[in-house]
Amino acid sequence: MDEHDGYFGERVASRYDESAAEMFDPAVVDPVVDFLAQIAGSGRALELGIGTGRIALPLAQRGVPVHGIDLSKAMVARLHAKPGGKDIEVTIGDFATTTVDGTFSVAYLVFNTIMNLTTQEAQVACFRNVAAHLEPGGCFVIEVGVPDLQRLPPGETILAFHVSETRWGLDEYDVASQGLTSHHFEIVDGKAHRNSIPFRYAWPSELDLMAQLAGLSLRERWSGWKREPFASDSRSHVSVWESPRI
Ligand SMILES: C[S@@+](CC[C@H](N)C(=O)[O-])C[C@H]1O[C@@H](n2cnc3c(N)ncnc32)[C@H](O)[C@@H]1O
Secondary structure, three states: OEOOOEOOOHHHHHHHHHHOHHHHOHHHHHHHHHHHHHHHOOOOEEEEOOOOOOOHHHHHHOOOOEEEEEOOHHHHHHHHHOOOHHHOEEEEOOOOOOOOOOOEEEEEEOOOHHHHOOOHHHHHHHHHHHHHHEEEEEEEEEEEEOOOHHHOOOOOOEEEEEEOOOEEEEEEEEHHHOEEEEEEEEEEOOEEEEEEEEEEOOOHHHHHHHHHHOOOEEEEEEOOOOOOEOOOOOOEEEEEEEOOOO
8 A cells, every 4th residue: 555645646647547548438438427416406515535536527528616635646637637737626634534624515436445434434424524514405426336255155265356367356245344355467568467455344224224324314316327227137236325415
């Protein structure tokens, strides 16, 4: 782990857009931006873990003012180097605790990034931090996987999530602590690179309880950004919690 940039230091940042190329496909990005722009209305958006601006840039291009928070200066440097990137203000810090000026009609945390907070305390702090930044009736949107435990055979701890010619991904579960370490192995220019990132997984119901502790209530839950129904076999969810309208 980089001392300042967390798990998204210079080496990861320099290859992030390329290694997550399928997530930058307009077929993936456009429904996210449609969903968030509709919830933002005429208000501002706060992205926690803004990274290289995969969602923030097209959302800003739709006319929604976006402010970001991120730990990694290396990731944010990539965002600011892109066309329009400099117009997006970013505060460097931990999104569980970092505060920014003003209030927002929507705050969002996509691509499983709530799981980067590896304790329940930090995840609860994040919900509380977001709630403090929302205007009345404002929404917090999270996109995250449903814990994949149904695919984990009894007694096993490892699940492969990606296997290709040059890239392998293995998730290692520690069920007792709700811990999940994603091990990424990649061959770049003939050299093997490993990057292991710790996560904490949480069930949708636990996230609802965190929202409740922060004074938010569940408004919508879908299995995808096109508002596909959420069901027992859904592998991920898009959840929206709302602050009181007062
Ligand atoms: C998987 S990337 C997602 C980036 C972007 N949201 C996207 O969808 O492409 C996770 C981002 O969250 C940031 N991050 C992880 N934990 C964080 C924390 N506790 N506080 C602030 N940023 C964090 C990382 O630096 C990284 O830029």
